[in-house]
Amino acid sequence: MSETHTETVKEHAPASADSHPHGAAHGPASPGTDAGPGAGGLSLPERIYVVEVVRGLAITLGHLFRNLLFPGRFRTIQWPELPRPLPQRFRAKHRLNKWEDGHTKCTACMCCATACPAGCITIVAGEFSKPLVKVDAGVTKIIEKYPTLYDIDLLKCVYCGFCVEACPCDAIKMDTGKFPRAGYSREDFLWQNRFKDGLPTLERNAAEA
Amino acid sequence: MEVISSLILVIGRPALMWFLLLNLIPLMIWLERKGSAYIQDRIGPNRAHIGGLRLAGMVHNVADVVKLFTKEDIVPSHVSRGYYIAAPFVAMTVALMTYAVIPFADAVVIGKKSFPMQAANLSVGFLYILAIASLGVYAVVLSGWASNNKYGLLGGLRSSAQLISYEVSMGLSLIGLVMAFQTVELNDIVRGQGELLFGFLPKWGIVIQPLAFVLYLTCAFAETNRNPFDLPEGESEIVAGYHVEYSSMKFALFFMAEYVNILVQGAIVTTLFLGGWQVPWLPTAVLKRHLDVVLPLLAMGTTVILCLSFVILRRYDLANRTRWQDARRREGLWLSRLSLAGALAFLILSTVFVKWPVDSKGGWPSLVVGMDRALHLLPGGVRGAIEQLLYWKGWGGVFTALVQFSAFVTKLLLVAWLFIWVRWTLPRFRYDQLMKLGWQVMLPLALANLVVTGVVYFVQG
Numbered sequence: 001m002s003e004t005h006t007e008t009v010k011e012h013a014p015a016s017a018d019s020h021p022h023g024a025a026h027g028p029a030s031p032g033t034d035a036g037p038g039a040g041g042l043s044l045p046e047r048i049y050v051v052e053v054v055r056g057l058a059i060t061l062g063h064l065f066r067n068l069l070f071p072g073r074f075r076t077i078q079w080p081e082l083p084r085p086l087p088q089r090f091r092a093k094h095r096l097n098k099w100e101d102g103h104t105k106c107t108a109c110m111c112c113a114t115a116c117p118a119g120c121i122t123i124v125a126g127e128f129s130k131p132l133v134k135v136d137a138g139v140t141k142i143i144e145k146y147p148t149l150y151d152i153d154l155l156k157c158v159y160c161g162f163c164v165e166a167c168p169c170d171a172i173k174m175d176t177g178k179f180p181r182a183g184y185s186r187e188d189f190l191w192q193n194r195f196k197d198g199l200p201t202l203e204r205n206a207a208e209a
Numbered sequence: 210m211e212v213i214s215s216l217i218l219v220i221g222r223p224a225l226m227w228f229l230l231l232n233l234i235p236l237m238i239w240l241e242r243k244g245s246a247y248i249q250d251r252i253g254p255n256r257a258h259i260g261g262l263r264l265a266g267m268v269h270n271v272a273d274v275v276k277l278f279t280k281e282d283i284v285p286s287h288v289s290r291g292y293y294i295a296a297p298f299v300a301m302t303v304a305l306m307t308y309a310v311i312p313f314a315d316a317v318v319i320g321k322k323s324f325p326m327q328a329a330n331l332s333v334g335f336l337y338i339l340a341i342a343s344l345g346v347y348a349v350v351l352s353g354w355a356s357n358n359k360y361g362l363l364g365g366l367r368s369s370a371q372l373i374s375y376e377v378s379m380g381l382s383l384i385g386l387v388m389a390f391q392t393v394e395l396n397d398i399v400r401g402q403g404e405l406l407f408g409f410l411p412k413w414g415i416v417i418q419p420l421a422f423v424l425y426l427t428c429a430f431a432e433t434n435r436n437p438f439d440l441p442e443g444e445s446e447i448v449a450g451y452h453v454e455y456s457s458m459k460f461a462l463f464f465m466a467e468y469v470n471i472l473v474q475g476a477i478v479t480t481l482f483l484g485g486w487q488v489p490w491l492p493t494a495v496l497k498r499h500l501d502v503v504l505p506l507l508a509m510g511t512t513v514i515l516c517l518s519f520v521i522l523r524r525y526d527l528a529n530r531t532r533w534q535d536a537r538r539r540e541g542l543w544l545s546r547l548s549l550a551g552a553l554a555f556l557i558l559s560t561v562f563v564k565w566p567v568d569s570k571g572g573w574p575s576l577v578v579g580m581d582r583a584l585h586l587l588p589g590g591v592r593g594a595i596e597q598l599l600y601w602k603g604w605g606g607v608f609t610a611l612v613q614f615s616a617f618v619t620k621l622l623l624v625a626w627l628f629i630w631v632r633w634t635l636p637r638f639r640y641d642q643l644m645k646l647g648w649q650v651m652l653p654l655a656l657a658n659l660v661v662t663g664v665v666y667f668v669q670g
Binding site: 050053056057059060061063064067068069070072074075076078081 | 244247248249250251252423521524528533534630631633634635
């Protein structure tokens with residue numbers, strides 16, 4: 001392979017315009033310059049070319065037999081049958097965090113939707129019929145709002161994780177380890193959540209593993 | 210019996226040729242895909258499967274056929290319709306025609322008749338091959354011109370210039386062989402290659418004309434538009450060259466013609482330079498006399514090969530067993546068992562061949578215990594027919610031809626593999642390099658080879 005590159009370079013060089021890459025039909029312009037690449041020429045076996053062809057064939061055959069005899073050496077990952085190990089902080093598909101009693105932690109503050117550079121988050125806020133009282137790390141919280149609708153269009157999402165950082169309530173996470181793969185319609189990639197009084201009534205999963 | 214065997218031979222010879230050729234196409238495509246993958250440290254096709262059976266990607270060919278047959282057959286509005294449709298047919302027809310004169314075994318003598326094992330026994334031999342091979346350029350030029358597409362036209366132009374340039378050295382490199390063997394008939398050339406040089410070296414074309422072999426092989430690469438010379442379809446420059454406007458089965462015909470061309474060139478190289486159907490050191494008469502040794506040895510060899518493939522498949526099975534959750538996970542297991550069973554079958558077959566001296570009377574019925582007794586239970590007419598078949602004098606000739614045929618196919622596949630191997634090793638030439646090589650290196654070398662050969666044979670008388 002590398003010999004060919006050398007050839008190409010040499011052919012473009014004006015200093016040795018008369019040299020021939022294949023065969024020994026013509027010598028280089030001045031005798032004695034065919035010592036090596038430094039002299040701008042190719043060595044004799046390189047110029048005969050057939051020798052180099054045989055060397056190249058030996059290399060490819062070596063690869064062939066190595067792979068034939070040791071099929072365990074392939075680096076290919078058989079996805080999706082074998083999942084690829086994900087990094088610990090991989091930003092995967094989103095998840096809405098819950099309190100222990102199942103109420104969503106989201107308070108429909110719109111911080112995530114505001115932070116989102118792609119504008120893929122749709123939130124419709126609703127009001128609890130009776131405010132939720134929660135004690136979090138010793139602080140008592142009275143929660144009045146929840147999202148009746150929390151949708152993320154995964155085709156628009158760029159998986160930047162800004163929504164996670166913007167969330168003041170630790171409600172949205174990207175730690176599911178899943179990511180959308182393939183779907184047959186745009187709706188397949190719409191991650192839909194519906195809530196009534198802070199409790200999920202519907203979670204339609206987007207196309208995923 | 211005579212009539213039937215003649216009929217079988219007359220119809221069978223071209224049929225065998227076509228069967229071999231058309232069935233080797235998927236094998237070649239598979240070799241290309243899997244071979245290229247392994248050369249490049251990839252896995253290659255391994256998804257399409259029928260009931261879990263993927264056969265290392267062979268099943269992808271079935272998927273391809275289904276795809277190509279069901280695809281919309283588009284004839285663009287801007288093409289020259291008649292020529293556009295004719296071109297792929299010309300490509301395939303010409304590719305298949307060349308095979309007619311290739312001998313795939315020595316003439317089989319049955320009774321007093323001799324049956325040359327060629328589809329057509331032409332006395333002009335390889336002149337026919339050269340003539341038909343040069344027709345192949347028409348397919349490329351026609352498709353390139355009729356497509357009314359600049360890439361197609363460039364591909365057609367490149368191809369015609371290339372083919373015409375390399376045909377000169379191609380023809381010249383073969384003249385030396387004609388001088389050596391004093392004939393242009395292919396079967397005679399192959400017979401000539403059965404002789405020994407210095408008492409031990411088979412007088413193959415590659416031995417007496419090594420330079421011509423290298424030259425012819427290079428020209429064959431150029432003629433088949435294969436890699437170092439695949440500028441007519443150079444996909445990085447002119448998309449797909451001459452077949453850029455073709456879809457569906459018309460494209461498939463070009464695709465198949467490429468592989469048939471490889472097989473044809475492989476067959477020509479085999480016939481002219483690698484001894485054709487000759488089993489080395491075993492001329493036909495010797496082979497026929499020692500069939501009781503050769504056949505068991507061949508069966509044993511097959512056993513060894515199947516055992517090796519068992520080892521490979523076993524490793525494959527172990528590597529894949531935990532990988533798949535569907536029908537595919539059992540594949541390695543079944544295939545390794547199958548190869549082991551095949552090895553066993555051939556081992557038994559080798560003992561059978563030892564007990565069956567094929568052209569003398571009396572071997573077969575003792576083959577299986579109780580077989581002659583079972584034969585006596587049959588009604589007289591049927592038994593007579595079966596016995597006539599078993600004791601038929603022609604078996605020796607048939608089995609000799611089969612051994613020679615397998616020798617031929619082995620060599621053919623090795624040369625065809627060389628085409629694939631080279632494709633995935635060498636980078637493509639530039640067009641000026643191609644022309645320089647063709648006219649300034651190959652042509653002088655071919656002429657020099659011709660002169661030297663002529664002088665040598667003139668001096669020898």
